[in-house]
Amino acid sequence: MHTKVQVYEVGPRDGFQNLKQYLPLEEKLKIIDDLVASGVKHLQLTSFVSPKAIPQMKDAMEVAKTCVQKYPDVDFLALVPNLFGAKMAWDCGIKKISYVVSLSESHNKANINRTHEESLAELKKIVEAYPDLHICLDLATTFGCPFEGKKDAQEVVAFLKDYVDLGVKEVNLCDTIGVANPKQVREIISAVQTAYPSVALQVHIHDTRNMGMVNTLAAIECGVDSIQSTLGGLGGCPFAPGASGNLATEDVVYMLNDMGYDTGIDFDRLLTASKREKTVIPDGVFSGHHMNIQTPLPKDKA
Numbered sequence: 001m002h003t004k005v006q007v008y009e010v011g012p013r014d015g016f017q018n019l020k021q022y023l024p025l026e027e028k029l030k031i032i033d034d035l036v037a038s039g040v041k042h043l044q045l046t047s048f049v050s051p052k053a054i055p056q057m058k059d060a061m062e063v064a065k066t067c068v069q070k071y072p073d074v075d076f077l078a079l080v081p082n083l084f085g086a087k088m089a090w091d092c093g094i095k096k097i098s099y100v101v102s103l104s105e106s107h108n109k110a111n112i113n114r115t116h117e118e119s120l121a122e123l124k125k126i127v128e129a130y131p132d133l134h135i136c137l138d139l140a141t142t143f144g145c146p147f148e149g150k151k152d153a154q155e156v157v158a159f160l161k162d163y164v165d166l167g168v169k170e171v172n173l174c175d176t177i178g179v180a181n182p183k184q185v186r187e188i189i190s191a192v193q194t195a196y197p198s199v200a201l202q203v204h205i206h207d208t209r210n211m212g213m214v215n216t217l218a219a220i221e222c223g224v225d226s227i228q229s230t231l232g233g234l235g236g237c238p239f240a241p242g243a244s245g246n247l248a249t250e251d252v253v254y255m256l257n258d259m260g261y262d263t264g265i266d267f268d269r270l271l272t273a274s275k276r277e278k279t280v281i282p283d284g285v286f287s288g289h290h291m292n293i294q295t296p297l298p299k300d301k302a
């Protein structure tokens with residue numbers, strides 16, 4: 001059993017993208033500073049997408065350039081839907097992208113206006129143009145789609161084949177609308193691990209139905225050592241009706257640290273950061289639980 005869990009903080013992308021009011025660049029950067037100060041080592045900074053689709057991400061280049069320069073030791077990534085976005089990311093010094101495609105074609109059309117065939121063809125162009133760019137495939141709607149419902153594990157395996165053949169070595173299984181359950185998580189992960197043993201897996205679970213923690217833990221207990229979450233549980237998808245907050249980073253870090261997993265993240269500092277974030281974003285939708293706990297825990301006796 002692995003004892004280290006890499007927590008990928010994706011709030012500056014998945015959380016901020018849903019805010020109706022533009023969150024000023026300086027506020028975004030302060031929240032990122034807080035996260036890094038808490039020990040976060042893997043951070044999805046932004047997305048290079050059309051500002052017409054996601055106005056909140058219009059400052060993607062400034063966010064990326066500033067952070068890459070300021071924190072050379074942090075593993076930064078950015079979400080990218082096309083070659084245009086990959087170029088922008090690369091030009092800002094981003095070395096790792098989350099290339100987003102949805103398991104369900106109808107969500108892929110709603111989200112990025114592409115068929116499955118077009119999304120695959122676009123990734124081929126990116127791989128050719130930027131062979132040194134590390135690609136993590138973000139497979140949205142893996143566990144269920146607002147338009148097409150659920151698909152079985154073998155459909156996930158079949159879908160991934162073209163991407164694995166193209167050289168993708170890391171896949172992030174995303175529960176975009178928070179409909180997974182632990183049994184389904186185990187089945188899909190086990191099927192993908194069996195079919196593609198050399199592919200590294202991550203999970204990205206929304207907490208819509210209070211299943212974020214159990215589903216993420218199920219994945220970890222299947223051997224997945226990289227998970228995604230957002231500070232405060234801020235999150236959602238503007239193109240998936242019903243999507244709400246992500247699993248909150250401080251909640252999952254509390255659980256993992258207490259279970260003896262090494263996350264490298266300081267829970268108390270993270271909690272201070274998430275409480276501060278809540279005051280900066282008063283209209284945000286937060287799914288985090290620790291933010292609302294007033295009583296501090298008694299410290300263990302020495």
Ligand code: COA
Binds near residue numbers: 079081084
């Ligand atoms: N970054 C910034 N601008 C981009 C871009 C990118 N990655 N890709 C395209 N654009 C711009 C184009 O320059 C064009 O601008 P113009 O209208 O001023 O000429 C416009 O967006 C449309 O380009 P086109 O290639 O025709 O895209 P589209 O209309 O088919 O939309 C996407 C496709 C992928 C660009 C758009 O659907 C998108 O950005 N989706 C992101 C969805 C998302 O982030 N969802 C949540 C995360 S999962």
Ligand code: ZN
Binds near residue numbers: 174206237
């Ligand atoms: Zn998400």
